[in-house]
Amino acid sequence: MKADLLLKDGLIVWPGLGTGRGSVAVRDGKIAAILAQGEDLPAHRVIPCHGAWIMPGLIDPHTHFGFGAGDDDFRTESRSAALGGVTSYLSFHRSADLAESTPRWIAAGERLSCLDFGCHFGLTSLRHVAQLPEVMERFGVNSAKLYLMYKGASGAAKGFTEIDDGLLFAAMRQLASLSGSVLGVHCENVEVIPGLRTPLREAGRDDLAAWDEQSPDFLEAENVFRVGYFSEKTRCRVNIVHLSAGEGLDIVQMLRGRSHPAPIEVETCAHYLSLSTDSAAGLLGKVNPPLRGRRDVDALWNGIAKGQILTVGSDHVPRKRATKGPDIWQASAGFPGIATLLPVLITEGWHRRGIPPERLAAVTSANVAALYRIPGKGSMRVGDDADLVVVDPDCERVVQAATLESHSDYSPYEGMTLRGWPSLTVAGGRVMMENGTLTDEAETRRGRYLHRTSGAG
Structure with a gap:
């Protein structure tokens, strides 16, 4: 041969x-x-x-293509991904009618992306929950995401009026009946946030730490418990996406110790493993959930070392720098990170903490492929892609956004x-x-x- x-x-x-x-x-x-x-x-x-x-090429399980230049994100951000060693990715697709919109979304990706790609469905209504058996089978999707931070007034501002615990429970019951499915949940108790935010704004705070203080780690952990407890009652496999703090991981471990009848998985992101509230990024570092303290960075790395965290993604959002102001309260949340995902993990994991490369490869490739049922990817076996x-x-390199090929300019x-x-x-x-x-x-x-x-x- x-x-x-x-x-x-x-x-x-x-x-x-x-x-x-x-x-x-x-x-x-x-x-x-x-x-x-x-x-x-x-x-x-x-x-x-x-x-x-x-190594196996990375499979980024958490991206938001479409929030920069619309469909053209498939072109620019897949190129940025390839620069960083990412060879396939999953992005979130959200619309009023998933059955109607998904074919067009797929066609745009097939026309523009240089890398293989898939999607998670975003759930914001009971209509979406009712559609899941049809659209998951039709489009070959086994994952959906529900955004607890879009409850009440926070969701209404974005046009979402049905997100509450009832929708969460209904989604879990539906997904529990669909083999191999997993529900990702963004955990933040948004109902408490306004009471913490108002005094900070009135005090004139405009720093990255204030964003953490208005949505502290215990508000994430409280939602993690709710999701895990509902998972226990519905027997739905759940994934706590972009976990930002050690307290939430402690809650997961406690629930796992109850002989939980369905798996509770955990994903974190490269920025929670590297950046903190004292980061020089300032307003550019605004993200949901917020960046935390150095103790949380270390706690999450400990979770990776012990196998408590299954996957790591980028939560890549290709917005422009102009959207990140004029202050912490009005700046857009999220930032690009797909091209730096692997260098960040090697810098912080291998060099600073001795996390072996096989562990880094597991959380960025094999575990992603197994959780999301992606055949032929994520491992080093004959016959695989x-x-x-x-x-x-x-190799040492200074990060320069201008060289990363993204629509984003920072x-x-x-x-x-x-x-x-x-x-x-x-x-x-x-x-x-x-x-x-x-x-x-x-x-x-x-x-x-x-x-x-x-x-x-």
């Missing part, structure tokens, strides 16, 4: 299992062979890796030196990025929609 591509003499990272020296051969868009150190195979192109990590990233763990990591950058990104066997530069393949390749398994049962 002659391979199309041979990644030669690297440190192969098997997610959750370990590492070993060897080479990876690619043919017809698939992993064709994994060779032990010293073995060789003829290939049309051989790329020496010189001991660099060869050749979605791969080669990483130089010692980064919360702007000016920071991160250590551990990808040198090669391969998607479907095609080299998308080499030595920090996108290739022509990033212009010509079109990603496929990831149709996942779901259904009644």
Whole structure:
């Protein structure tokens, strides 16, 4: 056999299992062979890796494409993702009628994205809950998200008038009847926030820490308990998305100890593992839930080390810098992060805390593929999609938003030196990025929609 591509003499990272020296051969868009150190195979192109990590390409489970330049986000943000070693992603799709809007959303992605992609459905009404059996089966989606922070007046301001505990419970009962499904929940008790926010604004506070103080960690933890308790009663598998603080993780561990009849999964994001309320990002660091203190950063890393946190994403939102002001109260929430996801995790995880690469690969690839039922991705097995990233763990680079290819024109990591950058990104066997530069393949390749398994049962 002659391979199309041979990644030669690297440190192969098997997610959750370990590492070993060897080479990876690619043919017809698939992993064709994994060779032990010293073995060789003829290939049309051989790329020496010189001991660099060869990992599964990242699957970012938490992105918000469409909040920057509409459909064109599929083009710009997939390119930004490829720069950072991300080879596929899941984004949130929300509309009044999911059955009507999803085909157009998929078509836009297939036309513009250079990477494979899928979606989670956003639930804001009982109509959405009623649609779930049809749309999950039809479009191959096994995941949905409900936003507890859009209860009451907060939701009404965005046109959402049905989000309450009744909708949460109804969604859980519906999803519990659909095999393999998972409900992601944004946990913040928005009903308490106004009483904490008003005094801060009246005091003239306009700092990043004030955003944390108006929605403190215990308001997230309270909602985590509610979601976990309802999950216990409905037997619905839930995922606490973008968990920001250690107290919420403590609540999850307590509920897991009750012989919980359905899994409670946890996702966190790179910014909660690296940035805090004293970050130099200032207003650019406004996000929901808020950035917390350094103690919470350490608590979440401890959760990753112990296997308590299943996945890590970026929560990437490609808005412009102009939306991040004029003060903390009026600035938009969220920021870009898909291109820096892997360098942040290597810097903070491997270099600063000794988290092994196989653990980092698990939370960014294999665990994502398993939770969201994405076939052929996330691992290093013969026959899987050749979605791969080669990483130089010692490569240092200063973050410059202008080089990250996003519609967004800033980064919360702007000016920071991160250590551990990808040198090669391969998607479907095609080299998308080499030595920090996108290739022509990033212009010509079109990603496929990831149709996942779901259904009644």
